[in-house]
Amino acid sequence: MDRTPLTETGAEALRDELKRLKKVERPRIVAAIEEARAHGDLKENAEYHAAKEEQGFNEGRIAEIEGKLASAQIIDVARAGAQANGRVVFGATLDLADEDTGEEFTYQIVGEDEADIKRGMLSFASPIARALIGKTEGDVVEVEVPSGQRTLEIVKVRYA
Missing domain, CATH: 1.10.287.180 (Transcription elongation factor, GreA/GreB, N-terminal domain)
Incomplete structure (x- = not known):
């Protein structure tokens, strides 16, 4: 299963x-x-x-x-974070900055049933989450979203 x-x-x-x-x-x-x-x-x-x-x-x-x-x-997000060595993993909460607009926002990477973009809950299967998983603070990621290409910087990674 x-x-x-x-x-x-x-x-x-x-x-x-x-x-x-x-x-x-x-x-x-x-x-x-x-x-x-x-x-x-x-x-x-x-x-x-x-x-x-x-x-x-x-x-x-x-x-x-x-x-x-x-x-x-x-x-267990805290336990997963303790083993992640600063990398973005499932459950991590990220502070991101859009390099093109300067907009800053926070997302938590969660399961598909928990996802709610208005509450900052991003499905692990979404294009943005897939691009971010495995990266670390300071990394810059290019991601294709429905509105076009976005360049996102990972400002902070938290596991709480």
Whole structure:
């Protein structure tokens, strides 16, 4: 089975969502189905059909999260950083500078399910992350992004 890298923070967020889906959403949906059943004829019962559809989505998401957690390789970022000798590795947080615009920004390299560019969470599979992994502070990297070529300098690498 292929292992999917995930930070401990990302795994914890999935565990929290799974717990909420099982302990809060599942009982709420079951109660809604029971209430809709009490209204009688199920063929014309929109509440019943809506609740059954919601149940299907909820159970699908539960199965999806359980699968992701089962195949996850949870990475201890601090431990990975201690072994990285200053190199950019999965889980590292980077301060970068765009050499063309002078813009500075921070990204953490995370698993695909954790990626959220608005929060500075960059998938390890993205073109920028692939160009940065293995590099060290002070390195300058040319990377092709949808908007064109970018030249990025790695200002700082942190593992926290």
